[in-house]
Amino acid sequence: MNYTVVLPAAGSGKRMKADKNKLLLELFGKPIFLYTLEVFERDPNCEAIWLAVKEHERELIEEYVKRYDITKVKGYAAGGTERQDSVRACLEAIPPCGVVLVHDAARPFIDHEVIARLVEAAQESGAAVAGVPVKDTIKKVENGVISETVDRNQLWMIQTPQAFRYSLILKAAQAAHNDGFMGTDEAMLVERMDYPVAIIESTYENIKMTTPDDLIYGRAILESRIQ
Ligand code: C5P
DSSP, X not given: OXXXXXXXXXXXXXXTTOSSOGGGSEETTEEHHHHHHHHHXXXXXXXXXXXXXXXGGHHHHHHHHHHXXXXXEEEEXXXXXXXXXXXXXXXXXXXXXXXXXXXXXXXXXXXXXHHHHHXXXXXXXXXXXXXXXOOSOEEEEETTEEEEEEOGXXXXXXXXXXXXXXXXXXXXXXXXXXXXXXXXXXXXXXXXXXXXXXXXXXXXXXXXXXXXXXHHHHHHHHHHHHO
């Protein structure tokens, strides 16, 4: 089953403590976002890649796309103030398609097998997201004191990719925008329409490069993959 992937790439380097977009930071000489692009370039089921980028970074990103021979990039949208705005700009820019995947450009270690399961689930039921069960004990803390220990058997950490029927996610993204609703992922936009979202078990390696320690994990993951 073919799909189009939308990659929000218009963030900053704030939590990474970098003075530029963290996606431009390099792991073994290659910018982080290129590892992500290569996953989709190599997936025969991926028909098109669309990127949300900051206007002033577009030229540089386009140059990298050419240099690394990423042929499936079909277009760019202007990144917005929030991630949700960047994703919506992309969704509004892409040609209508069957299944669309939204994936953080900052998650370079996503698995082909997880992508395939997500696309299949979205085709069947409309919406599916990647996630992993929480490993740690989770507690709610109020004013520096534990107020509750949450039953972790029902808790999952949600990642991207998140896969949807194109018409469903476009409608949900535009409805959220019109209502002034801001979510932390695309699934929330669909959930608020009372639409069921399936969960597909992913891998713990599918980390989002967010803080400086993630660079250490990222290098270790890449090293383990060459061995
Ligand atoms: O900041 P965070 O890592 O949570 O962002 C997740 C993804 O969303 C990253 O790939 C980042 O580049 C992208 N993003 C975006 N536009 C924003 C903020 C983040 O495209 N305004």
